[in-house]
Amino acid sequence: MLDKPEPELETPRLLLRPMQATDLEALLCIFTDPKVMAAFESAPFDRQQMAEWLQRNLDHQAAWGYGLFSVILRTNGLLIGDCGLEVMSVEGVQVAELGYDFRSEYWNQGFATEAALAVRDYAFTILNLPQLISLIRVGNVASQRVAEKIGMRCISEFTRYGHQYWKYGQDRGAMSYR
Numbered sequence: 702m703l704d705k706p707e708p709e710l711e712t713p714r715l716l717l718r719p720m721q722a723t724d725l726e727a728l729l730c731i732f733t734d735p736k737v738m739a740a741f742e743s744a745p746f747d748r749q750q751m752a753e754w755l756q757r758n759l760d761h762q763a764a765w766g767y768g769l770f771s772v773i774l775r776t777n778g779l780l781i782g783d784c785g786l787e788v789m790s791v792e793g794v795q796v797a798e799l800g801y802d803f804r805s806e807y808w809n810q811g812f813a814t815e816a817a818l819a820v821r822d823y824a825f826t827i828l829n830l831p832q833l834i835s836l837i838r839v840g841n842v843a844s845q846r847v848a849e850k851i852g853m854r855c856i857s858e859f860t861r862y863g864h865q866y867w868k869y870g871q872d873r874g875a876m877s878y879r
Protein backbone atom coordinates (compact mmCIF):
# COMPACT_ATOMS: atom_id res chain seq x y z
CA MET A 702 0.00 0.00 0.00
CA LEU A 703 1.08 3.61 -0.62
CA ASP A 704 2.43 5.47 2.44
CA LYS A 705 1.17 8.83 1.14
CA PRO A 706 -2.19 10.07 -0.21
CA GLU A 707 -3.12 8.85 -3.68
CA PRO A 708 -2.06 11.44 -6.26
CA GLU A 709 -4.18 13.12 -8.91
CA LEU A 710 -3.51 12.00 -12.47
CA GLU A 711 -3.72 14.38 -15.41
CA THR A 712 -4.30 13.48 -19.05
CA PRO A 713 -4.78 15.87 -21.98
CA ARG A 714 -8.56 16.14 -21.41
CA LEU A 715 -9.13 14.66 -17.96
CA LEU A 716 -8.28 15.02 -14.30
CA LEU A 717 -8.43 11.83 -12.23
CA ARG A 718 -8.69 12.52 -8.52
CA PRO A 719 -9.33 10.09 -5.67
CA MET A 720 -13.05 9.51 -5.19
CA GLN A 721 -14.61 11.27 -2.24
CA ALA A 722 -17.86 11.11 -0.24
CA THR A 723 -19.15 14.33 -1.81
CA ASP A 724 -19.16 12.66 -5.25
CA LEU A 725 -22.45 10.88 -4.46
CA GLU A 726 -24.74 13.17 -6.50
CA ALA A 727 -22.50 13.13 -9.57
CA LEU A 728 -22.07 9.36 -9.40
CA LEU A 729 -25.86 8.97 -9.34
CA CYS A 730 -25.91 10.54 -12.83
CA ILE A 731 -23.91 7.50 -14.02
CA PHE A 732 -25.44 4.69 -11.99
CA THR A 733 -29.10 5.67 -12.45
CA ASP A 734 -28.71 5.59 -16.23
CA PRO A 735 -30.32 2.42 -17.66
CA LYS A 736 -27.80 2.43 -20.55
CA VAL A 737 -24.92 2.18 -18.07
CA MET A 738 -26.65 -0.36 -15.84
CA ALA A 739 -27.47 -2.62 -18.80
CA ALA A 740 -23.77 -3.52 -18.78
CA PHE A 741 -24.28 -5.10 -15.35
CA GLU A 742 -27.78 -6.47 -16.08
CA SER A 743 -28.82 -4.40 -13.08
CA ALA A 744 -31.61 -1.95 -12.36
CA PRO A 745 -30.58 1.67 -11.83
CA PHE A 746 -29.18 2.27 -8.34
CA ASP A 747 -31.25 4.06 -5.75
CA ARG A 748 -29.57 6.53 -3.41
CA GLN A 749 -28.91 3.92 -0.72
CA GLN A 750 -27.25 1.51 -3.17
CA MET A 751 -25.14 4.33 -4.54
CA ALA A 752 -24.05 5.35 -1.03
CA GLU A 753 -23.07 1.75 -0.22
CA TRP A 754 -21.12 1.39 -3.49
CA LEU A 755 -19.30 4.65 -2.79
CA GLN A 756 -18.52 3.66 0.81
CA ARG A 757 -17.06 0.33 -0.38
CA ASN A 758 -14.70 2.26 -2.64
CA LEU A 759 -13.74 4.67 0.14
CA ASP A 760 -13.05 1.69 2.43
CA HIS A 761 -10.89 0.12 -0.29
CA GLN A 762 -8.99 3.38 -0.65
CA ALA A 763 -8.35 3.47 3.11
CA ALA A 764 -7.27 -0.17 3.24
CA TRP A 765 -4.98 -0.24 0.18
CA GLY A 766 -4.01 3.39 -0.38
CA TYR A 767 -5.51 3.35 -3.86
CA GLY A 768 -8.86 2.67 -5.47
CA LEU A 769 -11.23 4.34 -7.89
CA PHE A 770 -10.63 7.83 -9.22
CA SER A 771 -13.40 10.24 -10.10
CA VAL A 772 -12.83 11.34 -13.68
CA ILE A 773 -13.30 15.07 -14.23
CA LEU A 774 -13.60 16.70 -17.65
CA ARG A 775 -11.09 19.51 -17.56
CA THR A 776 -13.03 21.86 -19.84
CA ASN A 777 -16.04 22.15 -17.52
CA GLY A 778 -15.12 20.46 -14.21
CA LEU A 779 -17.90 17.87 -14.57
CA LEU A 780 -17.52 14.38 -13.08
CA ILE A 781 -18.13 12.18 -16.14
CA GLY A 782 -16.88 8.80 -14.96
CA ASP A 783 -15.00 6.60 -12.58
CA CYS A 784 -11.87 4.68 -13.35
CA GLY A 785 -9.44 2.90 -11.09
CA LEU A 786 -8.36 -0.16 -9.22
CA GLU A 787 -9.98 -2.72 -6.94
CA VAL A 788 -8.13 -5.58 -5.33
CA MET A 789 -10.14 -8.78 -5.59
CA SER A 790 -9.78 -12.52 -5.45
CA VAL A 791 -10.27 -14.07 -8.87
CA GLU A 792 -10.08 -17.84 -9.26
CA GLY A 793 -8.17 -18.00 -5.95
CA VAL A 794 -5.61 -15.32 -6.85
CA GLN A 795 -5.51 -11.82 -5.35
CA VAL A 796 -5.17 -9.29 -8.15
CA ALA A 797 -5.98 -5.64 -8.95
CA GLU A 798 -8.83 -5.09 -11.37
CA LEU A 799 -8.90 -2.00 -13.57
CA GLY A 800 -12.48 -0.79 -14.02
CA TYR A 801 -14.32 2.14 -15.59
CA ASP A 802 -17.86 3.50 -15.97
CA PHE A 803 -18.81 6.69 -17.82
CA ARG A 804 -21.88 8.87 -18.30
CA SER A 805 -23.51 7.74 -21.53
CA GLU A 806 -23.56 11.29 -22.99
CA TYR A 807 -19.77 11.03 -23.11
CA TRP A 808 -19.34 7.57 -24.63
CA ASN A 809 -17.31 6.90 -27.76
CA GLN A 810 -15.04 9.92 -27.48
CA GLY A 811 -12.06 8.01 -26.13
CA PHE A 812 -12.51 9.16 -22.53
CA ALA A 813 -12.49 5.70 -20.91
CA THR A 814 -9.39 4.73 -22.87
CA GLU A 815 -7.63 7.97 -21.90
CA ALA A 816 -8.46 7.46 -18.21
CA ALA A 817 -7.65 3.74 -18.21
CA LEU A 818 -4.24 4.35 -19.79
CA ALA A 819 -3.39 6.82 -17.03
CA VAL A 820 -4.51 4.35 -14.35
CA ARG A 821 -2.61 1.50 -16.01
CA ASP A 822 0.60 3.54 -16.07
CA TYR A 823 0.06 4.62 -12.45
CA ALA A 824 -0.51 1.00 -11.38
CA PHE A 825 2.62 -0.28 -13.11
CA THR A 826 5.07 2.58 -12.57
CA ILE A 827 4.04 4.11 -9.22
CA LEU A 828 2.34 1.24 -7.41
CA ASN A 829 4.59 -1.35 -9.06
CA LEU A 830 1.76 -3.84 -9.35
CA PRO A 831 2.91 -6.90 -11.31
CA GLN A 832 -0.35 -7.49 -13.18
CA LEU A 833 -3.72 -5.91 -13.91
CA ILE A 834 -6.89 -7.60 -15.01
CA SER A 835 -10.27 -6.40 -16.22
CA LEU A 836 -13.36 -8.54 -15.77
CA ILE A 837 -15.80 -7.84 -18.56
CA ARG A 838 -19.24 -9.37 -18.93
CA VAL A 839 -19.25 -11.45 -22.11
CA GLY A 840 -20.82 -9.30 -24.83
CA ASN A 841 -19.76 -5.90 -23.45
CA VAL A 842 -17.87 -4.97 -26.60
CA ALA A 843 -17.30 -1.31 -25.64
CA SER A 844 -15.50 -2.35 -22.47
CA GLN A 845 -13.67 -5.11 -24.34
CA ARG A 846 -12.46 -2.54 -26.86
CA VAL A 847 -11.16 -0.25 -24.09
CA ALA A 848 -9.24 -3.18 -22.58
CA GLU A 849 -7.74 -3.99 -25.98
CA LYS A 850 -6.80 -0.36 -26.67
CA ILE A 851 -4.79 -0.15 -23.44
CA GLY A 852 -2.88 -3.29 -24.38
CA MET A 853 -4.75 -5.97 -22.44
CA ARG A 854 -5.27 -9.40 -23.91
CA CYS A 855 -8.05 -11.93 -23.28
CA ILE A 856 -6.74 -14.57 -20.88
CA SER A 857 -9.84 -16.69 -20.38
CA GLU A 858 -13.61 -16.84 -20.21
CA PHE A 859 -15.01 -17.99 -16.90
CA THR A 860 -18.05 -17.89 -14.64
CA ARG A 861 -18.20 -15.69 -11.55
CA TYR A 862 -21.26 -15.41 -9.32
CA GLY A 863 -23.38 -16.92 -12.10
CA HIS A 864 -22.22 -14.57 -14.88
CA GLN A 865 -19.91 -15.23 -17.82
CA TYR A 866 -16.85 -12.97 -17.97
CA TRP A 867 -13.95 -12.35 -20.27
CA LYS A 868 -10.82 -12.02 -18.16
CA TYR A 869 -8.51 -9.49 -19.79
CA GLY A 870 -5.03 -8.94 -18.40
CA GLN A 871 -1.67 -7.32 -18.83
CA ASP A 872 1.67 -7.82 -17.05
CA ARG A 873 3.88 -4.91 -16.04
CA GLY A 874 6.58 -5.94 -18.47
CA ALA A 875 4.25 -5.84 -21.44
CA MET A 876 2.92 -2.25 -21.57
CA SER A 877 1.78 -1.27 -25.03
CA TYR A 878 -0.82 0.93 -26.70
CA ARG A 879 -3.01 0.06 -29.64
Ligand SMILES: CC(C)(COP(=O)(O)OP(=O)(O)OC[C@H]1O[C@@H](n2cnc3c(N)ncnc32)[C@H](O)[C@@H]1OP(=O)(O)O)[C@@H](O)C(=O)NCCC(=O)NCCS
Nearest residue numbers: 737740801802803808809810811812813814837843844846
Ligand atom coordinates in the same frame (compact mmCIF):
# COMPACT_ATOMS: atom_id res chain seq x y z
C1 LIG B 1 -17.34 0.78 -21.32
C2 LIG B 1 -17.31 2.29 -21.30
C3 LIG B 1 -16.67 2.75 -19.99
C4 LIG B 1 -16.50 2.81 -22.50
O1 LIG B 1 -16.40 4.22 -22.37
P1 LIG B 1 -16.03 5.15 -23.63
O2 LIG B 1 -15.54 6.45 -23.09
O3 LIG B 1 -17.14 5.18 -24.59
O4 LIG B 1 -14.80 4.32 -24.26
P2 LIG B 1 -13.87 4.79 -25.47
O5 LIG B 1 -14.53 5.89 -26.24
O6 LIG B 1 -12.52 5.03 -24.92
O7 LIG B 1 -13.80 3.45 -26.36
C5 LIG B 1 -14.98 2.76 -26.71
C6 LIG B 1 -14.68 1.82 -27.87
O8 LIG B 1 -15.71 0.86 -27.98
C7 LIG B 1 -16.26 0.91 -29.28
N1 LIG B 1 -17.65 0.55 -29.19
C8 LIG B 1 -18.61 1.13 -28.44
N2 LIG B 1 -19.78 0.49 -28.62
C9 LIG B 1 -19.54 -0.50 -29.50
C10 LIG B 1 -20.35 -1.51 -30.08
N3 LIG B 1 -21.65 -1.62 -29.78
N4 LIG B 1 -19.78 -2.39 -30.92
C11 LIG B 1 -18.46 -2.31 -31.23
N5 LIG B 1 -17.63 -1.36 -30.70
C12 LIG B 1 -18.19 -0.48 -29.84
C13 LIG B 1 -16.03 2.32 -29.73
O9 LIG B 1 -16.11 2.44 -31.14
C14 LIG B 1 -14.62 2.54 -29.21
O10 LIG B 1 -13.64 1.85 -29.96
P3 LIG B 1 -12.74 2.58 -31.12
O11 LIG B 1 -11.98 3.66 -30.44
O12 LIG B 1 -11.89 1.49 -31.64
O13 LIG B 1 -13.72 3.14 -32.13
C15 LIG B 1 -18.75 2.87 -21.39
O14 LIG B 1 -19.37 2.32 -22.50
C16 LIG B 1 -19.57 2.58 -20.16
O15 LIG B 1 -19.53 3.32 -19.18
N6 LIG B 1 -20.38 1.49 -20.21
C17 LIG B 1 -21.24 1.11 -19.10
C18 LIG B 1 -20.45 0.62 -17.91
C19 LIG B 1 -19.47 -0.46 -18.28
O16 LIG B 1 -19.68 -1.29 -19.18
N7 LIG B 1 -18.34 -0.49 -17.54
C20 LIG B 1 -17.30 -1.49 -17.77
C21 LIG B 1 -17.63 -2.72 -17.02
S1 LIG B 1 -16.44 -4.02 -17.38
